[in-house]
Amino acid sequence: MEYENPQIDETINLPAEHPLKDFVILLTGVAAFALATFYMLILLADYATRYIPFSFEQTLMDQLEQFSALEQVMGQPGDEEIEQYLQALADELAIAQQLPGDMPITIHYIETPELNAYATLGGHIYLFSGLLASCDDENTLAMILSHEIAHVHHRHPIVALGRGFTIAVATLSAVGASTSDISYKVLNYFGLATQLSFSRQHELEADHTALETLQRHYGHVGGADRLFELIGNSEKNPLNTLLSTHPLTQQRRQNVVEFIDNHPGHSTPEIKLPKWIEQKRPSENH
């Protein structure tokens, strides 16, 4: 019997689809599904996290402060007198904002050249010396403080934490607990993108409440536009070739203009910061 090995037909084992087309379909499929799921999860987290009582936030923060963990992360505490001044101003603004009495604000003044301020859990607000150094008057400072107090008022810190935690658990359940895996990196990217788009909403909400606070306390919102000028300038990084300001900052500036149009206030001149603060705070370095 004559045997022979024939030429094998390649269409049997080799796939007909082009690998690139397959990859694009896979990626868009995963992206669409991930974004839709994360969006739903964030809405769920937003609803559910508000049931966590504020007292729980306070307890959590007290425990963290016991271990001085926050100080290591945030930085060296700044001048005590400045901190007391800021605390007094914050308490005034909290009253103007009608913050509930069981949500006390605690101001922490930190010695760091950064132009930033954070509101975290339990009503703790961290203000960096760099930001104070850029403020020329009390109104701008009040805008910053009111904005952070508004974050606390609307429970933004715990909601943001809840969102992040929900996304993290969802991603890990889909991928398995190995965070170096490529599938984890892809899902994590979509998770972060969804969270970032939601955090804009928080910033705009806090801005609006802060503007109302300023209007109630001073009768006008004089410091607000100056603050966004500051932010806009600090974003103009000389190394950054994209010269446009951050779209969120632009929108916030626009909102201030609209607010002024809707709430014409009697313009009292801006209140200068007390002289002893100007002497004590670090000098501006721009």
Added chain:
Amino acid sequence: MELIPLLVLTIIGYLSGSIIERRHFRSIRERESQLIGILTFSAKLPPAEDFDKQSVLVTGNVVISVDYFKHISAALRNLIGGRVIAYETLMDRARREAILRMKTDAKEKGASQIFNVKLETSSISKGGANQIGSVEVFAYGTGLI
């Protein structure tokens, strides 16, 4: 963005991988038509008339690496399920190459028939997380001279 290096690696992987794969397949088809005279059988024993022929072990071995593009395609496919198309061409190449090398070995040793052909596949990285894997295929059989 930490995705930029990933993107660059993927593009490099796709471009170089597809060029290398095409060239490899061309070479495989060429050699397959050249070595078509060496017969391979999966049967354990040859027909009775060939029992007195001299026998020799012939082997062919190949290790092929996965490029980054295939790695990412497979990772995404692992999330969803279904055929991992990126790896199908890889396995086909590896199998055919191993058999060709076994046939070449047989030709050098003067064997024109190979019986009891077996293939063994193994993964070099054993699927460790975030490691680019390689696949090894080993073909062996009894050559009859």
